[in-house]
Amino acid sequence: MCEKMNVKWNEQQIVEQLHDAGSREQAFTQLVEHFKEQLYWQIRRMVLTHDDADDVLQNTFIKAWTGLDGFRGDAKLSTWLFRIANNETLNFLERKRQALSLDDEAAVGVAARLESDPYFDGDETARQLQEAVASLPDKQRQVFNLKYYDEMKYEDMSELLGTSVGALKASYHHAVKKISDFFHAQD
């Protein structure tokens, strides 16, 4: 249906095309091509399994499509999409928690979910790291993932999450300490 886009990315032009009914669909296809990979990894590190990440990513883009009229270009497209993906991810995790009783949650813990996912190829240390990260509160986990995996600057993170740089630094420090404690406890 749509061929892989090799068109040079021009954000201002894409934004204009997204607001024109005649070019909206094509511009949206370019937008998906440009951001799909970045958003996938952001989501995947939170929901852990590939199937869940695929569902949340599709829902993120569908939300973006249906909310295009609400995007006025005040923020960057990347910021706008990141926030949608963030909300979709947190809502997904919350729904999943509500759907599971405590016993179920223990049965389908992080280790069990990662073992059942054919697209997780980590060793024991990798599984322990994911268990440690999963034990963090959702927002602290997001900060840790953005800093640790994406090596994002605190200033950029501040714009994405709408949190002060100081608060983000403190949040990352707490996350690292908890993960470190987790591994010390394993020794």
Next chain:
Amino acid sequence: MKEEDIIKKLDGAKSAFKTPDGYFDSFTSRLMERMEHEGLLAEQRPTQAVVVEMPERVKAIPLTSVKRWVRFAAAAVVAGICMIGGTYLYTRSDVAEQTQADSFAELMSEDMLDEALDYELLNNGQIEYYLTEAY
């Protein structure tokens, strides 16, 4: 060991997540197909781009063919009018004759009818006989 050192030691665990082969290559087309299937794309397409398909039979008939059909139709209508009119007139005259005959029969007695029939059934020879013999 410092906390940051432990985190750095875990760097090898960063690449544990994988995706199916070709996942990113096919993602956009799968997403757009899903959106098309759910009617989300059609909702936002410009209205002027909506083309109302004409039925094939209406589109396919050329003007000359239309004229020919108009002629056939006109001829059929005229033929129909002639048939209906003719049948009507024929039926009317038939009825009129029947009515006239019935009235005549009422006026004449049975003997008179017999006599009239006899007279009617006379051939030329009999007529000549009656005339020459001074009947």
